[in-house]
Amino acid sequence: MGKSAKLLALNIVLAVIATSLILPFVWMILTSLKTLDEVGLPSWLPATFKWSNYADVFRMKEILFSRWYLNSVFVASWVTFLQVFTSSLAAFSFSRLQWKGRDQVFLLYLATMMLPGLVMMIPNYRNMIALGLVDTYAGLILPAAFTAFGTFLMRQFMMNIPRALDEAANIDGASKWQLYWEVILPLSRPALVTLTIFSFMGNYQNMFWPLVMTKTPHRYTLPIGMLFFDSTQGQQTNYLMAAVSMSVIPMIIVFVFMQKQLVKGIMLGSVKG
Amino acid sequence: MRMNKKELKDILVGVSFLTPNICGFLAFTLIPLLISLYMAFTNWNLETHNMFKDNPVTFVGLENFRQLLSEKDFYKYLGNTLFFMMRIPIGIAGSLIAAILLSSNFRGGNKRIWLTSVATIMLIVGCGAMVLGGMGATAMTILICGLFGVVIVSGSLGGQTVYRTLFYFPHFTAGVATFILWKKLYSPDTGPINYALTPLLNTIAPGLAAIPHSGAVVTAAGMTLLIVGICLYGVYRNTALWRDGESGIISLLIGSVFLSLPLIYMAPWTPFQTLRHLAFVPPALAWVMVAVRLGKGRRHPSNPDEGLADAVIICGAVMAGCFILLGLSRVVYGLPEMAADGLEPPKWIADYHWAKPSLMIMGFWAAIGSNNMLLYLAGLSGVSQELYEAADIDGASGLQRFWHVTWPQLANITFFILIMGIIHGLQGGFEMARTMTEGGPFHATTTLSYYIYTEGFATGRLGYASAVSWALFALTLSITLFNWKFGNRYTND
Structure with missing residues (x-):
């Protein structure tokens, strides 16, 4: 009996915390289903669920929601692809090849993780102006495409792949590229998946760089679009919340399906330093 | 000589794999870094x-x-x-x-069914109690209770994963979208937080207004003394740890600085402005304590500084707690007077004093x-x-x-x-x-x-x-x- 009571108490505590943590999301979804007249009322529940709000967001004047969605996905996909590719190459060099000065160079890489992005932001912006890349997709993608964190994450994983494989490949006369492409990369799949989710999610939500880089609504990514929405037509809370829901829900879905990889990745990126 | 050639070749191969990354690093990190350094002097x-x-x-x-x-x-x-x-x-x-x-x-283990039924019963009882209690917003009560019921049942069946997932949502989705959501939650006039607080405050306001002024003063004074007590005890524990060789001199000093901060801060913030000249006493006491301990020396000399992270975190937590107490003591002090005119919920991010706590609550x-x-x-x-x-x-x-x-x-x-x-x-x-x-x-x-x-x-x-x-x-x-x-x-x- 004592144990059962303890179990129940523990469950209640956890459920209270969990419920209060997700209450804002519940309010968000319920508000997104209200009519504009109901928005200011105390009751959370709409009289009727107005699902058409979601479709209406796409038809709003000056709110290019579908465009922002696509921009975000487009930019995040490119950045993710480039990040995963370049950092897996670098990680391969740092973990599976022996060369003089390797560890020193790696330390330098780690050090750049500590640099505040803010320091580089202003000169990067000036450079983008000089190159004529402001308000272009290339300007959004390129500076974000290289990551020390990703290199670090991949290296941690590749270090744990047995050495014997390299020797076997060597005996078979494989080149270093073949070793990378045909042996190490396929074995690093879990880390690749993790890094893909991380960098996709991170760039999907990234705010600072798109904020300074985009000038016209056609180039906005979702976060910048949401800012624009909030500042120009934020009074239409029901539509705003529908837009917020639509930008949050994909992340929740990704998380629910990918959480095993994510949890592993978070461990990989930190404790086993 | 051959060895050097091989070394060189190894470096070439190794670096060639790095090339894409190095190009990006040069273009978007190192060169901007140097330009930024130059800019800082122009x-x-x-x-x-x-x-x-x-x-x-x-x-x-x-x-x-x-x-x-x-x-x-x-x-x-x-x-x-x-x-x-x-x-x-x-x-x-x-x-x-x-x-x-x-x-x-x-997890319920073989008691799953039992647990589920208990949860369900409790849910019904909870709903009933709140509805009978006349909260008015019946639909909402049922909504929240229902949500709670779903969470507890799925949690007790699904175990850690369910709760972990729910706990993780706010962090995972944190970004512009959720900040906009919170902006709406905090809205002073039409936000759900203030809609929930207003009736609550209206209910308790008459009760609070009835509290005599002296009661509020005593409570506020008690809270202030509690802060002093907690901080002084913290400093004392700090010196004891140093005396027993469990922490080093850096931990002792850093910890004491951290713990003195609420005490030093208190002077302009405490509700007792007439006594603010006494505010130097507690911090002075704390530092006398440290000085005395330093003068007496330690019983067990130990290795260089250990446990600094502990000291920083624990003292930081104490400090944060003290600041919350300090804010509360101010609120308590003025409460009866304020309550007499009817209590209004805070304006959250639109209010100078509440803006920082509001953002910190969201951060939490x-x-x-x-x-x-x-x-x-x-x-x-x-x-x-x-x-x-x-x-x-x-x-x-x-x-x-x-x-x-x-x-x-x-x-x-x-x-x-x-x-x-x-x-x-x-x-x-x-x-x-x-x-x-x-x-x-x-x-x-x-x-x-x-x-x-x-x-x-x-x-x-x-x-x-x-x-x-x-x-x-x-x-x-x-x-x-x-x-x-x-x-x-x-x-x-």
């Missing part, structure tokens, strides 16, 4: 140096830094940034508690179930069961088990979390400020990163903004190096 300002006014950019030496140090705003924003960092120990405590709760075994919402919780969960599963058994044999209480087994075993993770928290904290606050408050009201939520943004991209003082960003970098670097130097017992094992 008077580059978009108002005077643009395509219409072709003034040459001149080298001004340390002028930007001199200006920075003499600018009052800079200290204000630095203070804001540091204030926001109090959420680090609070967040660490939150995630640790969440992780400990999650890692205990709460996102921080409980963060990556830190996942790290702690992994750490807890790694703590050997034998240690707990040994502690049980020694008859350790729950709290002793925590302080002597769990906490030291998690020290590694705590240290990592602390360092990352400090780095992010110093550079943080931009997104919240930009989305929710525009740095206001009256710059209450302007952090250094938001300052750099406004100077660099809105005002156009590129040179000055670069100087601020370098000052921020220097601060980050020195704190991190300090931590590595004195906290490294965890990382060298």
